[in-house]
Amino acid sequence: MKADATAQPWLPPGPAMLFCPADRPDRYGKAAERSDVVIIDLEDAVAPADKPAAREALVAHPLDPASTIVRLNPFDSGEFEADLEALAKTQYRCVMLAKAESAEQVEQVPVGVLALVETPLGVVRADEIAAASNCVGLMWGAEDLVAAMGGDASRFAAMTSATGSPMMGQYRDAPRYARARVAMAAAAFGRFAVDAVHLDIADHDGLRAEADDAVALGFMATACIHPGQVPVIRDAYAPTPEEVSRAERIVSAARNEAGVFQLDGRMVDAPVISLAHSVLRRARATGTTTIGVDHD
Structure with a gap:
């Protein structure tokens, strides 16, 4: 069964996406x-x-489809068809396709797809994947990508944070390129982008730095592997009250202005207005208090 291109696109209700093993239903609710x-x-x-x-x-253990994604095995894994058969017995409307490498693979899924780009072929085809009719978002992964390239380290040596705690090192050039390419392809085709997991569970400083950078680049969410990482991600994506206030004033003023205008002595044009809407979307997703302006 192929995708229904007319289906309502699925969007993440918040920025912290937590992996949970499918064979541990006792953990689903938690x-x-x-x-x-x-x-x-x-x-x-x-x-x-x-x-x-x-x-x-x-x-047997359904969760809310509005806040649940199912990660499927890769298209050519031998498990994909059985995954789709199980999916058909659920109400889930979005899946993550592991090691996505083409639009054709994505379009074999009958619901919205968050395409996980984590192979060299997937990276060089990121724009094609993003253009698939039922692609709702793109995520990238570093470890499988580097392994497929014949490498053994996605990051440089560990660093020390300003507080003296150990931090995972920065990504090497190839993973950084993949991250940027996925973010760019997602933006080009109007899909949401999800940043990769931070594998060092105790490294909250490093996770926060990467999540801050993800926000700056327009990612909508960051995936994680432990509940302790969730608050760090939420805090990074939550705009400050000052950012929310200014964004609300920009959006309100834009309704009564045509073209470029000034607000508080600063020029406001289309990119600034678009950024203001992004800030307000993050405010809603993270539960940040707003003044009550209609942001849409």
């Missing part, structure tokens, strides 16, 4: 309580022998 989006994982988190039981659990 993950939903502690995150904005649960990613029920049928792929890497589940051993091959446990995948049939994981699919059964997926069907």
Whole structure:
């Protein structure tokens, strides 16, 4: 069954997306309580022998489709068709397709797809994948990408934060390129972008730095692997009260102005107005208090 291109696109209700193994239904509810989006994982988190039981659990223990994504196994993994059969027995409207490498693969899924770009071929085809009729978003992954390139380290050596705590090193050039390409392709085709997981669970400083950078580049969410990372991500994506106030005033003023205008002594044009709308979307997604202006 191919995708319905007329289906309503799925959007994440908040910025913190938490992976949960599909074969651990006892964790489903806890993950939903502690995150904005649960990613029920049928792929890497589940051993091959446990995948049939994981699919059964997926069907038997439903979560809210508005805040749940199902990660499918790759298209050519031998598990993909069985995943789709299980998906058809649920109400979920968005999946993550692991190791997505073409628009044709994405369009074999009958619901919205957050395409996980984590192979060299997927990276060079990021724009084609983003253009797929049912692609709703793009995410990227560093570890599988570097392994597929024959490498063994996605990052440089560890660093020390300003507080003296250890931090994961910065990404090497190839992963940084993949991240930028995915973000650019998502923006070009009007899809949302999701930043990769930060594997060092205890490294909150490094996670915060990466989440701050993700916000600056227009990512809508960051994936994570532990509930303790959720507050860090939420804090990074939440605009300050001052940012919210200025964004609201820009949006309000823009309704009565044509073209470029000044506000508080600063020029306001189309990019500034667009940024203001982005700030207000993040405010709603993170529960930041607003003044009550209609932001849409």
